[in-house]
Amino acid sequence: MAMVAVNDDMFTDDVIADPYTYYGRLRDEDPVHWNEKYDLWVLTRHADVVWMTRHHELFSNAVFRNDPRPAYPAIPASDEPLYDYAREYQADQFIQFDRPEHLEMRKIVHGYFTPRAMEAWRGFVKNAITELLDAAEDRGHMDVMKDFATPLPLLVIAQMMGVPKEDRPYVRHLAEKLLYIGRGEPDRMRPFVEGMQGMIEYVAPLANERIDKPGDDFISVLAQGEKKGVFTRHQVLVNTSLLLLAGHETTINLMCNGTLSFMRHPDQWALFKTDPEGLAKRATEECLRYDAPVKSIQRLAAQDVEMRGKTLHKDDRIRWFITSANRDPEVFANPDTFDITRDPNPHVGFGNGVHHCLGATLARLEGQEAFKALAQRFPNLHLETETIEYQPSIALRSIKSLPVAFD
Amino acid sequence: MARKLRIRVDHNVCVGNAMCETFAPHVFQLNANRQSEAVNPEGDTEEKILEAAENCPVSAIFVEDAETGERLFP
Numbered sequence: 001m002a003m004v005a006v007n008d009d010m011f012t013d014d015v016i017a018d019p020y021t022y023y024g025r026l027r028d029e030d031p032v033h034w035n036e037k038y039d040l041w042v043l044t045r046h047a048d049v050v051w052m053t054r055h056h057e058l059f060s061n062a063v064f065r066n067d068p069r070p071a072y073p074a075i076p077a078s079d080e081p082l083y084d085y086a087r088e089y090q091a092d093q094f095i096q097f098d099r100p101e102h103l104e105m106r107k108i109v110h111g112y113f114t115p116r117a118m119e120a121w122r123g124f125v126k127n128a129i130t131e132l133l134d135a136a137e138d139r140g141h142m143d144v145m146k147d148f149a150t151p152l153p154l155l156v157i158a159q160m161m162g163v164p165k166e167d168r169p170y171v172r173h174l175a176e177k178l179l180y181i182g183r184g185e186p187d188r189m190r191p192f193v194e195g196m197q198g199m200i201e202y203v204a205p206l207a208n209e210r211i212d213k214p215g216d217d218f219i220s221v222l223a224q225g226e227k228k229g230v231f232t233r234h235q236v237l238v239n240t241s242l243l244l245l246a247g248h249e250t251t252i253n254l255m256c257n258g259t260l261s262f263m264r265h266p267d268q269w270a271l272f273k274t275d276p277e278g279l280a281k282r283a284t285e286e287c288l289r290y291d292a293p294v295k296s297i298q299r300l301a302a303q304d305v306e307m308r309g310k311t312l313h314k315d316d317r318i319r320w321f322i323t324s325a326n327r328d329p330e331v332f333a334n335p336d337t338f339d340i341t342r343d344p345n346p347h348v349g350f351g352n353g354v355h356h357c358l359g360a361t362l363a364r365l366e367g368q369e370a371f372k373a374l375a376q377r378f379p380n381l382h383l384e385t386e387t388i389e390y391q392p393s394i395a396l397r398s399i400k401s402l403p404v405a406f407d
Numbered sequence: 408m409a410r411k412l413r414i415r416v417d418h419n420v421c422v423g424n425a426m427c428e429t430f431a432p433h434v435f436q437l438n439a440n441r442q443s444e445a446v447n448p449e450g451d452t453e454e455k456i457l458e459a460a461e462n463c464p465v466s467a468i469f470v471e472d473a474e475t476g477e478r479l480f481p
Contacts, residue, residue: 053423054440055441103429106426107429110462110464114462114464115463115464115465115466115481116461116481344419344420346419350422351422352422352423353422353424353425354423354424356422356423356424356464356465357464358464360465361464
């Protein structure tokens with residue numbers, strides 16, 4: 001096996017700050033890389049990521065159920081029972097199943113998220129954006145992360161879940177704990193597990209109520225899945241919090257990373273302002289490509305698989321990087337250039353294949369409306385900080401804080 | 408008699424989610440690249456075909472009346 005001298009610690013400050021150099025080098029020099037330190041394969045080329053995600057029979061999604069290896073980065077031994085709980089809990093997410101079970105589960109929730117069904121939410125999203133930006137305008141500045149990107153998806157999801165208005169602060173409190181999934185701190189397990197347990201307790205009575213009296217909300221959709229025998233009660237509760245989690249952190253990152261990309265490319269921001277309505281779709285796709293909300297996702301090899309002359313053995317752990325695939329020069333001309341008119345733009349920001357992101361249309365819609373509103377209302381938007389810090393996560397590209405002003 | 412349909416799958420957009428294959432299995436099949444192809448426009452009912460198009464998560468499926476050219480989806 002050709003060995004490439006590369007530092008296998010993917011959590012160092014420089015790799016967290018700039019994943020593009022590190023994973024871009026792997027993509028160029030060793031696209032199917034065995035990472036000794038974390039005991040996993042690192043896939044970085046666009047063609048390989050697309051091929052792998054479309055061959056779901058070769059690569060299993062049941063990672064939490066079937067991967068016995070310890071948490072990484074390491075956690076204290078005393079937190080191991082918490083990790084076991086988190087593993088069992090997450091194993092019940094529908095995305096952690098393979099076919100045939102995955103197809104039956106996805107069919108229950110898929111119809112709720114079709115492009116046409118999501119289009120009906122555009123008005124609600126626009127109103128929520130207007131309210132949040134009204135509040136920001138009065139102050140003259142905001143932290144895009146805290147004041148805009150975090151509350152927006154939460155308002156949408158709370159509405160989809162049919163959560164009473166007075167409960168929203170509590171749901172937000174739980175969501176903040178669930179967001180620890182994306183962090184690398186050693187003590188991340190406790191708040192994460194508290195979030196999961198809190199969600200189970202909060203959602204249980206709502207599911208009870210809606211199994212017999214369904215409404216048009218997402219918990220009712222899942223509860224009907226229980227009635228059909230596709231979901232267990234635990235799965236109904238876990239998948240409700242999956243919606244909260246998956247639709248939250250990722251959208252925060254799209255809004256923050258996209259805003260940052262615009263601010264760091266004044267020519268593209270100027271271009272966008274000439275026609276926000278007309279450019280919003282392509283610009284949002286470019287934000288998803290250029291600085292994607294999710295950096296990497298895991299699989300387990302379901303059998304021995306050959307890739308570029310290497311053998312991935314059954315049960316080997318694999319991490320595939322959107323970050324590097326989205327900048328693959330074999331697919332994208334000038335891959336490191338932020339170009340909001342890029343078309344076609346076959347980025348893999350939402351993955352690919354049968355597990356392609358269920359909420360992709362909603363995320364796109366939220367991104368389009370958010371960037372449009374920023375350009376229309378705050379043409380002089382600018383950063384109020386020189387330094388950008390990221391959460392120490394290998395999976396998510398999460399800015400800690402993004403202060404901006406409008407004057 | 409059922410009207411004839413013209414069905415197109417945009418391969419610049421198709422992500423191989425395979426939901427179309429689930430809704431109208433005699434019309435849509437995945438090719439060697441695991442992208443959808445409309446292999447037989449008469450394989451399933453118009454209702455099933457439109458349901459498949461509606462459930463495409465990336466709106467890659469286009470359906471029209473083969474004779475009149477009337478757009479049926481999207």
